[in-house]
Amino acid sequence: MILKTLSTVIMLFAFPLVSNGQSFIDVTGKVVNSNTGEPLQGANILIEKTSFGGASDKNGLFSIRNLPLGNYTISVSVIGYEIEKQLITAESKNIKITFSLTSRTLEGENVVISGSRAVTGKTPIAFSNIDSRTLSEKYSSQEIPLLLDEVPSLYSYSYTGNGMGYSEIKIRGFDATRIAVTINGVPLNDPEDHVTYFYDIADLSGNVQDIQVQRGVGNSLYGTAAIGGSVNILTKGAGTEPGMKLSGTWGSYNTRRLNFSYGTGIINNTYSTYGRFSKLETGGYRNDSGVDSWSYFLSGTRYDRDMTTTFNVFGGPLVAKFAWFGISKDKLEDENERRTNYYSPSESNGFFDEQKDDFLQSHYQLLNDWKVSKNVRLENTLFHVKGDGFFLDYKFNRKPDEYNLVLVDSSRSDLLRKQIVDKWQWGWLPRLTIFRENWSFTIGGELSLFGAKHWGEVTWVKENNLTPPNNKYYGYQTDKLSATVYTHAVYGLSEKTDLIFDLQFQRLNSNFDQEIIGGFRNDYEYSLNYNFLSPRMGINQQVNENISAFANFSVAKREPKDSDVYDANDIDTTPRFGANSDNTLNFDDPLIDAETLYDYELGGMLRNSSGYVKVNIFWMDIRDEIVQTGLRDDIGLPIYYNAKKSVHRGIEVDAFASNSRGFYISGNLSLNDNYFVAYNEVVEYVYDESGNLIPFFDRSDNQIGGFPGYLAGLKAGYRNKAFSSFIGTRFVGRQYLDNSETEALSIDGYNVSSLFMSYDLTEGVKMPLHLQLNVDNIFSTKYETSGYVYYYEGFIPEYIPAAVRNTSITVTVKF
Template sequence: MKRKAAMLMSLCCVGIHVYSQSSSKDSVKMVNLQEVVISTRATSKTPVAFTNVSKKQLEKQNFGQDIPFLLTATPSVLTTSDAGSGVGYTGIRVRGTDATRINITTNGIPMNDAESHAIYWVNTPDLASSLEDLQIQRGAGTSTNGSGAFGASINMKTQGIPSKAYGEFSGSYGSFNTHKETFKVGSGLINNHWAFDARISNIQSDGYRDRASSDLKSYFAQAGYYGENSSIKFITFGGKEETYHAWDGISRERLKTDRRYNPNGKIKDGKVEMGFYDNQLDHYKQTHYQLLFNHSFSSAWNMNVALHYTDGNGYYEEYKNDRTLKEYSLLSYIIDGINYDKSNLIRRKHVDSGFGGGIFSFNYKNNRLDGSIGGGLNHYKNDHYGQVIWVKNYIGYLAPDHEYYRNKGEKLDGNIYAKANYELTKGFNLYADLQYRSINYQIKGNNDKWDWSAEPERPQLLDIDKDFNFFNPKAGVFWQINPNNNVYASFAVAQKEPTRNNYTDGLFDKHPKAEKLFDYELGYTYRNSCFTAGINLYYMDYKDQLVLNGNLNDIGEPMAENVKDSYRMGVELTAGVKLTDYLRWDVNATWSKNRIKNYTEYLSDYSDKGSELYTQTERYLGDTPIAFSPSFMAGSLINFELSGWSASFQSQYVSRQYLDNAGDKENSLDAYFVNHLHAGYTFKIRHVKSITVGASVYNLFNTKYETNGYSQTAAVYQTDSNGNPTNNWRVSNDPCFYPMAGTNVLFNLTLRF
């Protein structure tokens, strides 16, 4: 409590920096509709690598797929989809780093789960329909709220409230019975001060893979009051999802015979497959509340304050075959004189979370200086518990709500920052950004893992209470050489605490260390009215990065361990040319080298199944590639717009990606080249502002490719003539993959009033 009180006092003035701006062209002159602009965003003179994605760009392809798939045309971005179609559980990687290392905010408020650091886009489906724009910063980026940006940050801004009343319907339908319906309505400005806005959405899909269905509902609503110098806005948005599990990949052999196969929910009687469980489902509901206040003291000074709360709860249900009963706090049973200590069962794993806090900033801007002081203080609590609701042929008492584990995670996270961009001489800017972040993280209770090494055996006990204090300085220079040319250079430090899984899956008596990143960036941009080109060089030096290396914890499960030295270095190229008034071509490419130094891999000996803890074999590999980090990737986007007609042709090439850190070709995703085509026509009729009809063809040339997977590498020892193990062993690989859909289509219709 003393520790928390000290944090509260030291961070009593923390928040988010947001600039005020006037509304769109159709705003009523009597009122300046001030809207928030994310403080953590880079501007044209900030020395970081970033890409802005506008509302118009999002609308052109927002027909049902999740936000990651709307960003595939941006540099260094890769996407994944469990269901294979971009609907349901999806993921994003930037510069090879996954979402647990990408800081994601909405209006400056953290979206990453405070414990896992993951972002589950499925919990807020169709959020893109309520975004004004977003910015992707690659590298450590600028100071932000929430978990550390270890590869990138994505800053989303929700839409402003238009000053004129409107209505809108958009719908789509296509392959795999995928369809999306979105209704939007806005009041316009009422009595020169008030405005309201709302959206509801429905997205459903059978998925490309068998039974990989999604049933997604969401909403967005906001109300604002706009005064002469102040504005206050209340925003709420959320979603409810039900998805069938497609969490497991399939073998390389299965890819050749049945790419759509989904092993999740399999029911077995011994070794015989009996079918699939209908309720192998994930249920989750998440609701966000945001209260944003903006006040301008003068043309130079303004203040912004935001309060927020996110409520989330749900569970997933799954059928498990041949499970050891005592791991679920169940007694063995006897039938016909035979003792059964294993059986098939159905379990549910529940989470019930709450995340809330406040953020603020004071901002100053004149002709030469743009600065702010701000920060945030957030509290998170999450209950985890599991139930067994059915056991096959069970003889004995089974309560309807039989519980076999329960634990609670709690996190207090505060930060304060000061940053400034100062024009030292005409065209030459100095940038400085200093952040202090303090975290207390606790986990108490029983985990869902059984501790076979304990005396007596019991569920794994969790008793984590860790403090972290990070100082993250950033500095850079920006030089506008002339109106067409600019260069920048920057250095940044980012630090990140371990995730929940790093604790629960690690050694019981040894906890992971925090990770640190030193990020060096150097960039150049040329721009004129018809052509833009840019180059960005980066070197990201990691200390104590947490990676899965095959080592096992106390109960024989793979875990992540700190590796002393690792790095990512590369060059990002971008270019765009306006060929005519109606035709534009943009391209990007990333060459990179991603390595772990002096790497040692641990291989389990799965032939030694008689022991409770599998034996392991060390394999020193030296400098090896980091998993899921392609050495080359490139993208192309050709856009056409003329007289209401629009079309785009998007292409992406990704080189080989390794599924683990050993650099073994057998455990890798093959390189792929995939293309998508979008086309539409917009016209007007009486009483309708505009009508847009169109179609999107994904994977135009029916490429067979995979974007995600995992390795299952083992050491298999040879035996002598008597069946005794020898010192000779070989590496056995059994990787699994997540296939993407072949050619598929979505037709779309949008009506605006």
């Protein structure tokens, strides 16, 4: 009896111990870099929906003790890496698990992993990556094109002279209408104009994680065709590190930028949010060419085990004064005269002070990335863009019938006109990728709907009149449908050889309908349809761990922009179509054709742990290239025509070297030879010495105007955790203002230097303060970045001047 009682007591005490051993387990593991296998220290390990968690040590190891039995999701996060989640079942045995985290940038190359991004040693195209630190060092208040001047064969400038206001970007001799720009994979080019209005997204430069510039056709498979190249922008968005920043920039020409940003970091390894608000303004280097804008960027991300979803909202209102027109050569040397702006009321013989561009553009992006399985990935993006605003400018001595006016005491009058636009765009970008051991296959597409209403009003008339306020004098609307289907296949022929095949089909439909009003007495209504089939193929060879080479052939096609076919704001123009037998317009016969590019590329790279050298040779053969004549319309925009055959060819070199002490040097060189093979250029209203109208000029074998013959850059700098600095010089060759290849109608080559210094007191003296100094054009060189010609008893050049020495100081406080 005593023995039985003792046995019962022992069992009662022992049962909880036995139960405890069966009801709880330990989870141990390791966190490593998926590319290198190196351990990751400081990773945050969280058992979701519990209080259990931990962190990895210097060897990447972690342990979580006494986890109750059950099913759990373990999430692991570390700054600079994608969040990784795995499902576990905690049964009777302890669990050992390894997390391989994918870097948000590929080691050494800062390439953000994205379907449209190129990867060194894998993608057979010419490209350059500009990482976040490089961008932040150069950025004070400039628009994005001005931050990309270290990219081979890329030329950029601003009409205001100091980097804010309308900026231009060109690659390999192609202007912005042939350069595809995306933000987080979403096309940014305006569907009507094909250009990207960077000043409508003010301070986006301060919210960029990195930018990849692809030269040539590249990886662009949807949106505006990339003829000259593409600019792929990735925003910072919601990050893994919590914090708040307040930043201010003060610079030359009354330039000011105030910025506030806040990020929550990752909450429970599942959510993160981020917000950024900015105020930017400048007086502009050129007189009365100022910009006044606000901007916002809001982002939220949810991280699930196999899925990441991000929602971005950004935009802001802008008011910008004009500086479209250049100045004559005799004004270039005098410091005050070279700042002349004919839109300025103080310089323009009575120009109205209200001339401006007033616009609000808002962007909405929903991005979803679903890892369906180990071998299948599905990406979907929905986007919406809404823009509305007006363009207000003063016109001299205009006829009343042009503007639907009735004047009492005069047959002509000065007036103020407002050109108004209200536009929207919706789009869907799906992409499905299947991965296997030595190949991958992607099928994707784009569906985009666009609509716009345009109308004009006369808001003020100088002479006595019977015109009511905001008298309407033109109106029209457009709508567009773009549908694209593409395939992208990568086949590993061997461990060192990759083949790539792409095929894209694009269907474009554009409808135009004009209102009968005032002097616009023709109810023009037409539809344009384009079907483009574009194949691409390439090969990448990894000779050894230090040497790689590639070759590719690509075809790209692009339709004319709307104003190439018909400038519907101008009463003196008619749509550019052929004629029927009864002299009516044949809307099935547009006189300006789509252009077709055949792009041949050959390149190679030599690299080691200290740096790299890249060399690329390209030959771009173009049929019906849509080229600028060098002339401008009445608001300063270029006039375009087709060139029957042309060639853009060149050599590009890009190099970088650094040492373990933090010193580095980089350089680039591009030699560009862009010329017409066959082109008869029509220039209206030009007469010979006998007074006879000249129908065209033969430009065959001439250089194509508007792009320098060579571009080069040299930069030397130093970086450590607390301090960084550089000095760089940009060398730019001669560029012709039109296609006549006349030296008197050209811009001389120039070189200009810049200086940067910054000190992060957070790393240095442990104060939450960052100081930055930017000096552009150190030696106050007087130079011109662009220009054009106009005809008045001969061709006369005008020039767009750049700012002399200008300085900015940025102070950032971190909380």
